Amino acid sequence: MSIKSIAAKIFAQKIYKKTQLWATNPIVTQKKVLMELIAAAKNTQFGIDHHFETIKNEKDFAKQVPVRDYEALKPYVDQVVKGQENILWKGKPLYFAKTSGTTSGAKYIPLTKESMPFHIEAARNAILHYIHETGNAAFVDGKMIFLQGSPLLEEKNGIKLGRLSGIVANFVPKYLQKNRMPSWETNCIEDWETKVNAIVEETFDKNMTVISGIPSWVQMYFEKIHQKGGKPVGEIFKNFNLFIYGGVNYEPYRAKFENLIGRKVDSIELFPASEGFFAYQDSQKERGMLLLLDSGIFYEFIKSDEFYSENPERYTIGEVELNVNYVLIISTNAGLWGYNIGDTVQFVSLKPYRIIVSGRIKHYISAFGEHVIGKEVESALQEAIRGTNIRINEFTVAPQISPLNGLPYHEWCIEFENEPEDSVTFAEALDDAMRKQNMYYDDLIVGKVLQKVVVTKVVKNGFQDYMKSIGKLGGQNKIPRLSNDRNIVDQLENLPIIK
Template identity: 75%
Template structure:
């Protein structure tokens, strides 16, 4: 055992003990975060506008601070972007994380000196948690790659601006710099396909032990490695034993990844966003990710099926239940207040509090009242490929409301690596799995309102072609698993 791996094990034990202290006192931990946030922001423009001096309880907070998304908070953010101080949080942010917006165009998410350390600590602690549980620390001596956006930053009214992953690249600790790939120059390449080619050339002869990134883009890297080396990734990198991912569910990619790797590799799931680092997988044995309750974020939850009601109830951490689909709301030490990031979660454990990401509140299909969410389509696909030779690169689901003939249906647009022999039988397996999960969908099939699932194959690399056409190939960009319209479905190149 190297000195470095021994030190990692000792540090991992300390961080585990520190984590247990707050994880075993979740309600008290969140109450302290809440009080600190209100106190520190009391004299900001937002705090004054929303009577923070009168907020002493969660009920007071609900009374004075409504639920907002980015568009509804934009008037305050614009003031920050223009250089005004003490608007959403004290002083000025350190950075703006620039993300793709919806109706408002680009979004500028503030990162402050109080919030930035938690982004770094959470990623570090996820790895340390794995080391503590498994005792495996040998990978710290190998090379590590983090597929991410460019670290090049711009200036906007005296505040640095960039992609979150590019900003975080500036905070890689010194003890990891010698192990870290790709090079700074390669990381700065903007074109994703060119960048991946360069990363392949830099890493193909290295002792890679940790690989991290959004699964869809890591898959692209793995495919190019296999094409270049003519062997599975696990054979090319015999010491590659840890895959770290976030952003999307890994399960739809698992079979394809294991084929590309040629063997199983331990994985750690993360739940990061520009707005905060919310959770990480703290156990290889338990389902879900540990919700980070002491990281400068106060969480509220609204049941997804009540979210669009007038004044839905906002639950705090001590009031949530297992298995319910919640919209997650944030108030943070970067100045976001009762902020809807759009993600929905379900709790898999209440001691400690662990969550899975179940989808997006804006990404669902309910063209006929079926309320289908991302978790359901991912689970249906997982069940349908299990124990088969079917391999899937990517997929999305959309309603077909006005078919040329017959009843409406849900169309599954799938890019197969290895297609099933009988596409109709495979579609029926998916349909049955959907009916078992979603009673509304089952009722619509039973009542002959919808016909069963229809699968439409997409050409090889068709999803990459689509993402490139809309300027979202690579980086932190993710393909929606489903939509309530056909905006994506009608643009995909089909077989």
């Protein structure tokens, strides 16, 4: 055992004990975080406008600070982008994480000197919890790859900006620099296909032990490694035993990954976003990710089915229930207040508080009142392929309200790695699984309002071609699992990728 792996185990024990201090005192921890945030920002423009000096508790905060998304907070953000100080948080932010907006073009998410360290520490602590639980630390001596955006940053009114993953790349600890791949030069390549090809060449003969990234883009890397070597990834990288991912659910990809790798590997799920690092998988034995309650973020939760009502209830950590779909609302030490990031979560444990990401509040299907969410379509697909040789590369679901013939239906556009032997039987299994997941959908099938699902096959690499066509190939970009309109499906059908 190397000195580095011994040191990692000692450090892991220390971090685990530190985590237990706040994880076992969640309500006190969250109230402390809120009051510290209020005290730090009471003299900012936002704090003055919302009378922070009078806020004494969570109820006061909910009364005085409305829930906002980026569009609603934009008047404040615009002032920060212009270089003004003390608007949402004291002083100026260190960085802006630039992301794609919906109605307002580019979004500029502030990262401050207070918030930035938590992005780094959370990813580190996820690995340390894995070491503490499993005792596996040998991987720290090998090479680690992180598929991410370019670390080259622009500047706007004296504040640097770039993709979150690119900004974080500038903060890799010195003790990991020798182990980290790809090279700085390769990481700076903007074109995703060119970048992945360069990464393959750099890493092919290296002792890769940890690989991290969004599953869909890591899959692309694995496929190219497999093509170059002519054998499973696990034979090329004999010591590769840990996959770290975030952004999308890994389960739909798991069978394909294990086939590409040639064996099973451990995995760690992360829940990072430009707005904050919210949770990570702290156990290989327990379901869900540990919600980070002591990381400069105060959390509130609104039930998804109440979110669009006039005055929905905002719940704090001590008031949440298991298996309820909540919209995640955050207030942070980067100056986001009552901020709706758009993600929905469910609690799978309350001791400690562990969550799963169930979807996006804007990504759902309710064309007929069924309100199907991302977690349900992913679970239904997993059920339909369980015990079969079917493997899925990618998929998305949309309603077809006005078919040329017959009743409306849900259309599943699926890119298969291994297609079903009997497509009719597969579609029936998928529909049956969907009916078990969502009782409203089941009622619509029973009531003959909808016909059973229709599966549309997408050609190999079809989704990659689609993402390339809209300028979103690679990086943190990902295909929505479902949508309440046919914008994506119609674009897929306009490309020569539908069988």
